[in-house]
Amino acid sequence: MTTAIDPRAPVATGCPVDHRALSAQAAPNGCPVSHRAAAFDPFEEGYQQDPPDYVRWAREQEPTFYSPKLGYWVVTRYESIKAIFRDHHTFSPSIALEKITPTGDEANAVLASYGFALNRTLVNEDEPAHMPRRRALMDPFTPDELKHHEPMVRALAREYVDRFIDDGRADLVDQMLWEVPLTVALHFLGVPEEDMDTLREYSIAHTVNTWGRPKPEEQVAVAHAVGNFWQFAGKVLDKMRQDPEAPGWMQYGIRKQREQPEVVTDSYLHSMMMAGIVAAHETTANATANAMKLLLQHPSVWREICEDPSLIPNAVEECLRHNGSVAAWRRLATKDVQIDGIEIPAGSKLLIVTSSANHDDRHFADADLFDIRRDNASDHLTFGYGAHQCMGKNLARMEMQIFLEEFTRRLPHMRLAEQQFSYVPNTSFRGPEHLWVEWDPQRNPERMCAEVRDAAVPVPVRIGEPSRHAITRPVVVERITPVADGIVQLRLVAPDGRPLPRWTPGSHIDVECGSPDRSRQYSLCGDPADTHAFEIAVLREADGRGGSAWIHANVRVGDRLKIRGPRNHFRLDESRDKLVLIAGGIGITPISAMARRAQALGLDYALHYSGRRRSAMPFIDELAALHGERLHLHVSDEGGRNDLPALLATPEPGTQIYACGPVRMLQALEVCCAHWSDDALRMEHFESTLGALDPSKEQAFEVELKDSGIVVQVPADQTLLHALRAANIDVQSDCEEGLCGSCEVRVLAGEVDHRDVVLIRAERDANQKMMTCCSRACGGQRLVLEL
Incomplete structure (x- = not known):
């Protein structure tokens, strides 16, 4: 991007930002700031209530922009944010705990009077110091170690629900979801339990001091609370040193200090004591409150997990993705770098809106849909990614699973009460301050069955992210249509008639063909705009692996199947000047959806479809009606072959080629495109030449x-x-x-x-x-x- 820009130009050369609507302000790199970027304010109600929706315009139009009000570059797309997390050398975490709003001299003097000296922690430390400390302190977070905490979490969840289960109304935040995670955090850290209300005040003050915008008249009170928190952390650490063999992560750190004093230092332990209480407690409390709010706002989903608790682990992941407790993190650019085509100068501060990344349709199909069967839900960035990914992520997952299990088992008839939701104003951490729910105590399952409260076989807690193979979606076969010799088209719908997740051309689903260990992938070939069904076409392959033969022999209208997906590793680039779409045989399935999309967008495209004979080529009439002269049929037994060398003789800049079909066709295409740019040809294979290892x-x-x-x-x-x-x-x-x-x-x-x-x-x-x-x-x- 150049600094000399003509604001009258429609779009500046090389700049991804539309320069037709600019404010009078400029970014540090000299680029004018758009009006929406100039208006961006994360302390406004829109961001506090729904960060992903507040920056939707940016995610779609201006993914990285400069915010004059904040003094930060704001990054909103998934791939860019994940790349920033990956490269922690270029994008330093050193400002992650820096005050985002500078405070006045009086508040700073108050903090100094308490000796406040919060230094580096696992969250904001650079290399080479970070990774040795992380490795030294990691063991208590391993799955085997975390299992020891499960009985305590279950007992606490049961005890707190006991307190209000007969009341018919409760504020889940005040009466459970704040105190239980705090108790678990203190237990995990090895901190003696102190006054809960005081610690809550300290924790909120730390959040406001670091990520909030306290008013001048509030800053002094916040500083006193933070100063007291700092001194409290120091006193507790001194007590722990007297009994370093006691259980707890901080005592573990004290023991590690004996072995590695240059790695685990005094100042580091003090800072980690204070930051650890917040990190191990507040994010989990907020995440669970967000999850319960989201689930109860979707009653049909709530009923599903009540009826089938095995869905809870992935429901937790989808809640963390859709409405997690971490809205954004911060990074510092250590050198000149480019993000989304924007030149970012060294020294720039970045607000990376992870909650926006979690709603990026480029990575999560139909990202705004709350879908507890989403098979890539655990790709969310709520826990960060890479070297600084949250070490306590699996402790949080375990707590959330146990809380949801307790609620679904004992209060399945729970519903949200009428209320307005409020949040502590800050850029990064969010959860409702109150969550009022209601139910009829007379309908409590344990009043009808005493065993409900003390269920002997709890749902197994999965410590770690759920396996994709464990996540299936039930569908019903609504229609089976023969579309060519040996090929049937299946129309699959949700059992309850609800819409299915939206999908993009090139997507596929996995179908369980008789058993979980025999899963086969089929490209979606219907209309992406049709949210009520998935459509696949299945060719019966005599020499295949049995999946297609099972479908042809066994599947009937009305049958219920289990599928996974949709997923897309063959995504259509809609920004290309021209598309050349090439299909052979059953390879028309993903290509047909691409052609439909290209036509809907008014793109320049050509569709080449090859087959041995017309009777074996599905969708010919439909394709002809949709695409007219843009469809080129190449039928072998009619003397028509697709002359690939002639078709691809001259490389065309800006043209993308998409192909799916038999291996021989795809191999020929690779040869014909050897003189094209490296990224011009994209292919989807539906068979593999990979054999067993020798x-x-x-x-x-x-x-x-x-x-x-x-x-x-x-x-x-x-x-x-x-x-x-x-x-x-x-x-x-x-x-x-x-x-x-x-x-x-x-x-x-x-x-x-x-x-x-x-x-x-x-x-x-x-x-x-x-x-x-x-x-x-x-x-x-x-x-x-x-x-």
């Missing part, structure tokens, strides 16, 4: 996990995916054949032997990501991964 032809290798600080050995007879799982590292996967892209990880160093059919040529050459289910290290060398 240990006699493979080499063992090792991978260093940069964020975890461990090294994993991958033997010749094992995939990287299986080796990571054996090391208790969560990596999602689906097809495990290099087809779907769900097991992708980021590569920091080392050369990859790419064996997938997902990455395009440019991505393979860049060597920055790999599919763990099939790809390996070249020549047995060491890989460094961002895990």
Whole structure:
């Protein structure tokens, strides 16, 4: 972006921002600021009530912008924010606990009088100090260690519900969701339980002091509370030093200080004591309150988890995504860098709105939909990502699962009371100050069945993110239509008639074909605008793996199937000047949806569809009616073949080619597009040439996990995916054949032997990501991964 900009120009050259509507203000890089960016104020009611909706305009039109009112660059899209989290050297966390609103001299003097000296913590520390401390203090957060806290959390949840279950009305925040997470936090940290109300006052004051905008007349009172909190933390730490063998994370840190005094220092422990109380308590309290509010605002979803508690782990993930307790984080650019095409100068402060990223349709299909069966819900950035991801994330997940289990079992008839929701004004942490609910005590299940209160078999708590294979969505087969020789089209609808998640062209779903271990992927081929059904076309393959044969032989109208998705690893770039869409046989399924979308948008496109004979080519009449002269049929037995070398002889800048079909066609396309730009051709494979590992032809290798600080050995007879799982590292996967892209990880160093059919040529050459289910290290060398 240049600094000399003609404001009359429609769009500045090289700048992604529309320069037709600009304010009189300029960003530090000299670029004029749009009116909406100039008006942005995170302390306004709109942001406090619904941050993702407040910045929707930015996410869609101006994803990174400068806020003159805040003095920060604001980043709103998923991929950009995830990239910022990944690169903690370029984007320092050092300002994460800095006051976002400078306070006056009187308030600063009050803080100084208490000796307030909050320094570096795991949240705001740079390398090289951060990772050694994180590794030294990590063990109490491992799944095996966290399991020890489960009985206490269950007992507390039961005890607090007992207090109000017969009242018929309660403020869940005041009467449970603030105090229980605080008690758990103190127990986890090893802090003696003190006055709850005082600690709540301290915690809120710390939030307002760091991320809020206290009025001048409020600043002194806030400073006194924060100063008292600091001194309280110091006194408790002194008590702990007298009994360092006692249980608790802080005592663990004191013991580690003996072993590594240069890593775990006195000032570090004092700062972590204060920050830890807030981090281990307030975010979980707010997250659970947000989750209950969201679930009760969707009564049909609430009924589903009451009837099927196995849905609770993924419901927790979707609540954290859709309405999490962390709205935004902050970072400092340590060098000149570009984000979303905007030049960001070194020294710039960034507000990265993670709640907006969690509503980005580019990553989460139909992102505003609250969908507890969303299979990538745990991709949310509420816990951050990378080296500074929240260490206590699995403790929070465990608490939230137990709370939801207790409520669904004992108060399934709970409903929201009429009320206005208020939030403590700040940029980053949010949860309702009160959450009033009502119910009829006469309908309490335990009044009718005494065992309900003391249920002997609780729902197993999953410590960690849920597996995608455990998340299925029931659908009913509404219609089966033969559309070509050996091909049927299935129309799938929700059992209760509700809308299904919206999807984008190129998306697919996984269908369980008779059993959970036989899942097959099918591209969606209907109209993306139709939210009432998913449509797939299934070719019966005699030499296939049995999925298509099972569907043809067993599926009937009215049957209930289990599916996962939709997911999209074959996304249409709608900004291209021209699209060339190429399909062969059943490969028309994703391509037909792309063509429909291109026509709806008025894009320049051509659709080339090849097949052996017309009777084996589905949708010909429908495609002809929709696309007219833009449809080019190539039918072999009529003498028509698609002359790919002629079609692709001359590279066209701005043109994107999308193709799906048999392996031979796709291989030919790669040859024909060799002289095009590296990113011009995108292909979707529906069959894999990946065979089983032959240990006699493979080499063992090792991978260093940069964020975890461990090294994993991958033997010749094992995939990287299986080796990571054996090391208790969560990596999602689906097809495990290099087809779907769900097991992708980021590569920091080392050369990859790419064996997938997902990455395009440019991505393979860049060597920055790999599919763990099939790809390996070249020549047995060491890989460094961002895990």
